[in-house]
Amino acid sequence: MTLPPLRYRAVLFDLDGTLVDSYAALSQAVNYARRESGLHELSAARIRDFIGDGLDTLLRRAFDTDNVPRHVKEAFESRYDEICCQESTILADVEATLETLHGFGVAMAVCTNKPTSFSKKILTFLELSRYFRAIVGPDLAGARKPDARHVLHTLKATECDASDALFVGDMPIDVHAARNSGIAVAVVATGSSTAEALKASQPDHYLERFSDLVSVVTDT
Secondary structure, eight states, rough: OOOOSOOEEEEEEBBTTTEEEHHHOOOOOOOOHHHHHTTOOOOOHHHHHHHHOOOHHHHHHHHHSSSHHHHHHHHHHHHHHHHHTTTOEEEETHHHHHHHHHHEEEEEEOSSSSSHHHHHHHHHTTTGGOOOOOOHHHHHTTTOOHHHHHHHHHGGGOOOOOEEEEEEEESSHHHHHHHHHEEEEESSSSSSSSSSHHHHOSSSSSSSGGGGHHHHHHHH
């Protein structure tokens, strides 16, 4: 088989809302922690709006406090660890697209604000981890998106330069992270951000569906 020419030799992916729908698990774990603290549950839609900037920020928003008690974080993590795999699903076209890009020799990695341990656990359970040279949460990088250090730490695993790489995400924070890192960026409206908000963030590529990524990466 003749391989197509590649516009991007490396692709970095966000996780939640880009590769995987894990909103149900996050919502359940947040509400478990709230119940354990004697608080009423929040709607899944409201919790969804809190997601994208990492676990600590999610809990600060969900509990409306700058200082989340240790027992709250422990309750959340305990419950999330129990349900994160079974309550997470692969988004449409993701598995086939990753398989295609892998076959083309594209180096891929995951750059997520979710803790590394949870990210690896979910991707391993969903049998997607084999496609990635690295799965990097902020705890591993020492910084979180949109900080360039998070992205560039992940990029190292691909052994490619920023000029040869593409970041794929579902939120404006992913666009900002890519811009801070000198990397091109594509977005897809499969997460918590609207198409209008994503287009307003001025990505290099807007994907109508995840599978459009193949034509973007191969310049076809």
